[in-house]
Amino acid sequence: MKKILFISHGNSLSGAPLVLLYFMQWLKHNHKNYQIDLLVLNEGTLSPDFRNVTDNYYSISSLERKFLFQKQLPFSLKKRVDYFLKKRFFKGLRNNSYDIIYANTIGTLQIASKLKDSSKCELVLHVHELNTVINQIAPNFKDLKNTVDKFIAVSGLVKDNLITKYAIESEKIKMIYEFSKVEKVVINQKKGEDDFLVCGCGYVDWRKGTDLFIQVARHLVFNKRNRKIKFIWIGKISLEERIIIEADIEKMGLTDYVSFVGEQLTPHTILKDCDVFLLPSREDPFPLVCIETAMLGKPIICFDKATGITEILKNGGGYIIPYLEVEKMADKVEHYMNNPEEIYHDGLVNQKNFLNFTPDKVCPEIFDFLSKKIV
CATH class of the missing domain: 3.40.50.2000 (Glycogen Phosphorylase B;)
Known part of the structure; x- marks a missing residue:
């Protein structure tokens, strides 16, 4: 069984988390030979849906809540305890021997890079950001990018930015458009007097x-x-x-x-x-x-x-x-x-x-890219 660790910056009701959720749901339904784990940095509206689709669910927020007693400690001691607990937590994740770490957004790359360190797993980064946001949330991206084995760019604009601004090899990048779905709704006929x-x-x-x-x-x-x-x-x-x-x-x-x-x-x-x-x-x-x-x-x-x-x-x-x-x-x-x-x-x-911008059409593209060897 292959093991994959997804890392989400948050479970809010927004684009990148929804795309990740749709892909994880598709993967669970279509490929039973994958262990699907998730590390989430911030809880949100979609957390129950993510829990339903994962084999193991890890939450930085939950980890911090477990050790509320630390607030009673002196500041210097609290910092040492924080460091020890997080080090032990990440060591436990590394020991899971994942085949793939899938960082969903630039904001998760710092942690993903640490988890990959000294392991043989493949690191995939799904890039949902353009240059201004990259500079804001990951000013050290030019250094971190070297830890990434594969990049998924959500548009041609994103792919071009990765190549021109960060000199990432085109062969490492797969442009795969975002995707979504719409539940059936009744569209009311507009009347002439309507605004x-x-x-x-x-x-x-x-x-x-x-x-x-x-x-x-x-x-x-x-x-x-x-x-x-x-x-x-x-x-x-x-x-x-x-x-x-x-x-x-x-x-x-x-x-x-x-x-x-x-x-x-x-x-x-x-x-x-x-x-x-x-x-x-x-x-x-x-x-x-x-x-x-x-x-x-x-x-x-x-x-x-x-x-x-x-x-x-x-x-x-x-x-x-x-x-x-x-x-x-x-x-x-x-x-x-x-x-x-x-x-x-x-x-x-x-x-x-936009007819084919749906999970059933696009998720197989992501899966095929994950399975592909980059020479």
């Missing part, structure tokens, strides 16, 4: 361009005077960010037009009713929500040089806007408002172009 609905989705931060989303709304509501329009952003938002964003929305006079509804366990119930999906991200390698909205038959508008989605969208299904030109992004939203037949047409194009 035009624009949706965005993702964790609220600088990378996702939520500030640009609001700017597009301002341009359409006030400069273009389109008052029968609503903007909804779906995604987890911290209290600090909510205070800032709600203040901006109020000062801009957009309270009746823009809503941030937070994380939704069933986002498709909102996305199915949108007219256009807006991706104002500054860096977004290949967001799952674009796959899902495409499967729901929605047009997508995004920025050039910011996302791998452009690699599919260049074949139709929406518009690619010069980087951060929010006025031009707003113009394309208005174009769809004035040409509803194009909404239907581009939605059909997306459904066709």
Whole structure:
């Protein structure tokens, strides 16, 4: 039996953890000769699902909770105890003699490299990040990359970044697009008097361009005077960010037009009713929500040089806007408002172009790459 240790930076309801979960579920169902273990750095909404699919589930968070008595120790002694406990924990993992360590995101590479140290196992890194985020979370990536045997890049944009910025050999990298699935939902027929609905989705931060989303709304509501329009952003938002964003929305006079509804366990119930999906991200390698909205038959508008989605969208299904030109992004939203037949047409194009971005189609590609020997 082969042993594989997956390492997840967190079990949040977001892209990289979902892709990992889908692959682990597929692996468990299709290859019974694999022992599937998981080391998770931060617990989250998906933790119960991950526990159901693993043979052994290890959690850094749980490890730290087991030793609460350490808080009573002097700081210097606490540091020594922490070091001892984690050293013993990682030594135990190394002794499991894994065939493959699968690091799911750059953020897990530091730990994955330590676990691989002095072992014969193969280290695979699934790269869901572009250059700015890599520099933020792994400034020593140029050193750590040498411990990796194989790289999975989630888009051509990600692969090109690994080659041009980090001089990684092309032969070590396999470009495999992200994938997702959409549960069957009933799509309501839009009525003429309904507001035009624009949706965005993702964790609220600088990378996702939520500030640009609001700017597009301002341009359409006030400069273009389109008052029968609503903007909804779906995604987890911290209290600090909510205070800032709600203040901006109020000062801009957009309270009746823009809503941030937070994380939704069933986002498709909102996305199915949108007219256009807006991706104002500054860096977004290949967001799952674009796959899902495409499967729901929605047009997508995004920025050039910011996302791998452009690699599919260049074949139709929406518009690619010069980087951060929010006025031009707003113009394309208005174009769809004035040409509803194009909404239907581009939605059909997306459904066709993203038809095969599903676990049953893509997971075998990942498995084959794991089995392949790199010369």
